[in-house]
Amino acid sequence: MTTYLGIIIGAALVNNVFLVQLLGVSSLFLSSNKLQNALELALLNFVVLFLAASINLAIFRLILNPLGLEFLRIICFVAVSSTLTILILESLKKKFPLSLRRQRLAFYLTSGNSAILGVSIINADSVLSLTHGVAYNFGAALGFALMIISFAALRLRLDTADIPTPFRGAAIQLISAGIVSMCLLGFAGLV
Amino acid sequence: MSTEYHREHSFGILKENPVLVHLLGLSPVLAISTTLTNGIAMAIATVFVVVCSSLCVSLLRTQINSSWRFLYFMLIIACFTTAVDILMQWTHFPIYRELGIYVPLICCNFAILINLETVAYHNDWKNSLGKAGRLSAGYCLALILLSSSRELLANGTLLEHWELLLPGASDSAAVSETEALNNLFSFVAYQPAALILLGFLVAAWNSLNTQLMSSKPAAKQSVIPAKRERVTGKVGAKT
Numbered sequence: 001m002t003t004y005l006g007i008i009i010g011a012a013l014v015n016n017v018f019l020v021q022l023l024g025v026s027s028l029f030l031s032s033n034k035l036q037n038a039l040e041l042a043l044l045n046f047v048v049l050f051l052a053a054s055i056n057l058a059i060f061r062l063i064l065n066p067l068g069l070e071f072l073r074i075i076c077f078v079a080v081s082s083t084l085t086i087l088i089l090e091s092l093k094k095k096f097p098l099s100l101r102r103q104r105l106a107f108y109l110t111s112g113n114s115a116i117l118g119v120s121i122i123n124a125d126s127v128l129s130l131t132h133g134v135a136y137n138f139g140a141a142l143g144f145a146l147m148i149i150s151f152a153a154l155r156l157r158l159d160t161a162d163i164p165t166p167f168r169g170a171a172i173q174l175i176s177a178g179i180v181s182m183c184l185l186g187f188a189g190l191v
Numbered sequence: 192m193s194t195e196y197h198r199e200h201s202f203g204i205l206k207e208n209p210v211l212v213h214l215l216g217l218s219p220v221l222a223i224s225t226t227l228t229n230g231i232a233m234a235i236a237t238v239f240v241v242v243c244s245s246l247c248v249s250l251l252r253t254q255i256n257s258s259w260r261f262l263y264f265m266l267i268i269a270c271f272t273t274a275v276d277i278l279m280q281w282t283h284f285p286i287y288r289e290l291g292i293y294v295p296l297i298c299c300n301f302a303i304l305i306n307l308e309t310v311a312y313h314n315d316w317k318n319s320l321g322k323a324g325r326l327s328a329g330y331c332l333a334l335i336l337l338s339s340s341r342e343l344l345a346n347g348t349l350l351e352h353w354e355l356l357l358p359g360a361s362d363s364a365a366v367s368e369t370e371a372l373n374n375l376f377s378f379v380a381y382q383p384a385a386l387i388l389l390g391f392l393v394a395a396w397n398s399l400n401t402q403l404m405s406s407k408p409a410a411k412q413s414v415i416p417a418k419r420e421r422v423t424g425k426v427g428a429k430t
Contacts, residue, residue, distance in 0.1 A: 024218060029217075078298060
């Protein structure tokens with residue numbers, strides 16, 4: 001049990017997908033700074049990242065690796081993640097039409113999230129067992145969602161701050177992301 | 192920042208730079224840019240994928256089903272990325288090892304995906320090829336700016352180990368890790384510094400853009416000064 005906990009904390013904080021491994025950074029800046037929208041986006045990203053990375057792990061270990069088809073991994077992983085995203089969004093369309101319309105492009109771009117492919121490829125190269133790999137995916141998805149929500153809150157404060165004109169908008173967000181990333185480097189050695 | 196891109200939105204070099212203005216496709220830019228050699232290799236690979244995929248989508252756009260088009264786009268990009276991946280392993284193995292998992296991640300670049308969605312899906316192949324060229328020029332410019340500044344600050348060199356860019360380079364030329372630790376700004380080689388440096392670059396870009404805009408002879412539509420109407424006292428009276 002402690003192994004699983006260690007893997008989850010390690011993936012969520014020490015090797016945070018966003019700011020330590022720098023995967024899918026642009027979706028951090030695509031999300032809006034309303035907290036409710038960010039919560040929806042974070043939830044969607046969490047579900048898609050966890051499910052798609054786990055399915056990809058199973059496909060790689062059970063099908064691609066035994067058959068010697070490793071070179072097909074990119075196409076396979078991408079097909080799984082975007083099919084999953086579109087299926088989830090289609091099923092959500094009837095229940096939550098409003099939130100889907102509000103940030104349609106951000107939702108659809110979840111399928112092209114580089115964190116999903118990155119986590120899948122890291123999983124494919126790693127030596128963890130299948131269940132440990134699923135725990136790693138859970139931790140990575142948790143860290144991803146955590147960062148989206150906390151960054152939305154951070155940007156709400158940045159909107160009201162008094163910032164020099166050229167630094168307004170994208171620049172100050174990048175610099176504060178760098179400072180957050182520096183904080184996350186402090187977790188090294190936790191697990 | 193707005194998250195919606197309207198139908199005919201296209202990226203460019205200066206005002207609509209995909210990286211420095213729209214912050215798209217950041218993960219390869221930030222992670223790869225430790226040396227200029229890596230940056231150039233990544234830029235070449237990305238340009239290949241951008242141009243081929245937008246050509247492919249604009250030629251096939253009548254065949255693509257509209258509600259599942261993101262899946263088709265992703266599959267097309269993934270095919271070209273796999274081709275780049277395998278080609279690079281074959282001819283440029285040392286630099287492929289340096290770039291690591293970020294070569295496969297070209298296929299998850301938001302800039303390419305948005306370009307396919309907004310430009311290539313609605314234009315014929317000549318138009319979309321031109322716009323893909325502008326997108327890739329902007330992307331390369333940002334990559335080269337960031338990676339050269341990072342290499343200059345971290346190692347004090349520029350374009351070191353350029354021979355890795357030639358096909359069939361030997362393994363011995365690979366960059367050694369211990370070199371960077373002796374320097375003053377070794378912090379620049381880490382991830383936070385990449386984000387902070389890109390932030391400063393974006394700020395410089397913004398001020399450059401505003402200066403260029405203000406130096407232009409402005410005001411095609413000059414603002415007509417509003418007439419002041421009297422609303423108190425004798426309303427409607429001529430003053």
